[in-house]
Amino acid sequence: MIRVQDPGLETTVQDTGRLGYYSIGFPPSGALDSFAYHVGNALVGNEPGAAALEAVYLGPTLEFTVDTVIAVTGADIPAFVDGEEIPTWESVAVSSGSVLSFGQLRAGARPYVAVAGGIDVPLYYGSRSTYTLVGIGGFQGRALRAGDELALGADARDPKAGRRLDGADVPVHPSTAEVHLLVGLHSYRLTEDSLARFTDTEWKVTPDANRVGYRFRGAELEFVPREQPFGAGSDPANVTDCGYPVGSVQVPGGVEPIVLLQDAVTGGGYATLGTVVSVDRDRLAQTKTGDRTRFVPVDLDGALEVRRDRLGALDRIRSALT
Amino acid sequence: MGSHTITSRTPGVFYHRPSPDADPYVTEGASVSEGDTVGLVEVMKTFHEVKADAAGTVSRFLVENEDEVTIGQELVELET
Numbered sequence: 001m002i003r004v005q006d007p008g009l010e011t012t013v014q015d016t017g018r019l020g021y022y023s024i025g026f027p028p029s030g031a032l033d034s035f036a037y038h039v040g041n042a043l044v045g046n047e048p049g050a051a052a053l054e055a056v057y058l059g060p061t062l063e064f065t066v067d068t069v070i071a072v073t074g075a076d077i078p079a080f081v082d083g084e085e086i087p088t089w090e091s092v093a094v095s096s097g098s099v100l101s102f103g104q105l106r107a108g109a110r111p112y113v114a115v116a117g118g119i120d121v122p123l124y125y126g127s128r129s130t131y132t133l134v135g136i137g138g139f140q141g142r143a144l145r146a147g148d149e150l151a152l153g154a155d156a157r158d159p160k161a162g163r164r165l166d167g168a169d170v171p172v173h174p175s176t177a178e179v180h181l182l183v184g185l186h187s188y189r190l191t192e193d194s195l196a197r198f199t200d201t202e203w204k205v206t207p208d209a210n211r212v213g214y215r216f217r218g219a220e221l222e223f224v225p226r227e228q229p230f231g232a233g234s235d236p237a238n239v240t241d242c243g244y245p246v247g248s249v250q251v252p253g254g255v256e257p258i259v260l261l262q263d264a265v266t267g268g269g270y271a272t273l274g275t276v277v278s279v280d281r282d283r284l285a286q287t288k289t290g291d292r293t294r295f296v297p298v299d300l301d302g303a304l305e306v307r308r309d310r311l312g313a314l315d316r317i318r319s320a321l322t
Numbered sequence: 323m324g325s326h327t328i329t330s331r332t333p334g335v336f337y338h339r340p341s342p343d344a345d346p347y348v349t350e351g352a353s354v355s356e357g358d359t360v361g362l363v364e365v366m367k368t369f370h371e372v373k374a375d376a377a378g379t380v381s382r383f384l385v386e387n388e389d390e391v392t393i394g395q396e397l398v399e400l401e402t
Contacts (some may be wrong), residue, residue: 009332010366057332057365057393104331105393207335207390211367276391289333289365
């Protein structure tokens with residue numbers, strides 16, 4: 001069992017997400033930085049899909065009541081067991097009574113804690129991921145609090161300390177992240193200049209950045225004037241309601257674009273100017289308020305190639321860690 | 323006499339007061355003990371108290387009310 005001494009900030013149980021319910025308004029939830037989450041599970045010898053903990057900015061302080069194996073991945077943050085710094089991106093044995101704690105974040109935004117066997121919370125619609133907005137999944141549908149006790153799963157495939165991710169595969173978290181953007185859906189609503197301005201601008205992450213989405217500041221965008229169609233309302237930033245892909249970009253009022261993440265609003269009436277390639281959401285998840293982001297346009301073939309490369313690398317890493 | 327700087331543990335928006343109508347937690351010249359609250363940082367719609375991690379006298383604020391701050395940013399200078 002894990003006893004939560006200090007919850008950190010918005011620490012939640014997450015797995016690969018709750019897929020298949022988007023059409024009824026359920027976003028997938030799940031780990032925002034999918035790479036860090038999957039590598040964490042591989043390091044501790046879990047089957048892919050075991051639930052882990054995701055925190056943001058401030059790591060939690062956790063006491064273990066059993067001997068087990070853990071791995072800290074994701075953000076660049078010092079981690080300690082009983083006050084001794086431990087390596088990250090490496091599996092570490094902890095004893096019953098040991099306490100995991102964190103120092104001040106150096107880069108990135110979200111640390112992950114994987115534990116042998118995974119965090120054992122009830123499956124809700126096929127997933128252990130927490131969706132805090134409506135209070136479902138994870139540990140009682142909410143972020144952790146001091147005093148919470150988390151059960152651990154018993155089905156770790158091969159828990160072992162000392163498994164380490166090759167240094168060349170450890171992601172760096174630059175203060176200006178680059179993410180690939182597939183332009184489309186309603187990009188025709190922006191003037192040509194504005195669409196170019198969107199991809200030329202270094203956007204700054206505002207304090208409004210969470211698991212639902214990230215809001216950015218940096219430029220103003222203009223829409224092509226038109227007579228609005230039925231159902232679209234009078235604001236030129238609006239279209240007739242439609243579904244929003246996870247990773248899609250809306251620009252309410254032409255200022256402060258929003259990129260939707262794993263707890264996305266599933267649909268609405270803002271023009272969608274493009275969608276961030278799924279594997280690049282990992283990079284967005286490791287940016288924080290004040291960091292900058294550039295959106296690099298790709299076509300569909302380019303987007304599929306980015307995804308294929310990144311998932312291929314994850315497969316290679318997984319096989320190397322068995 | 324030395325000096326000590328209190329830094330932010332999270333990015334967010336800094337506030338001098340617990341609520342818009344309240345008095346500031348501390349003002350320049352005030353003496354604080356370790357653990358006293360000297361401000362708030364709002365992040366992800368939650369408010370985190372900034373605590374003095376040393377005792378001393380507030381010599382100056384290094385950020386304005388409602389400034390956006392980053393992790394490790396210097397917020398308050400103390401004379402210790």
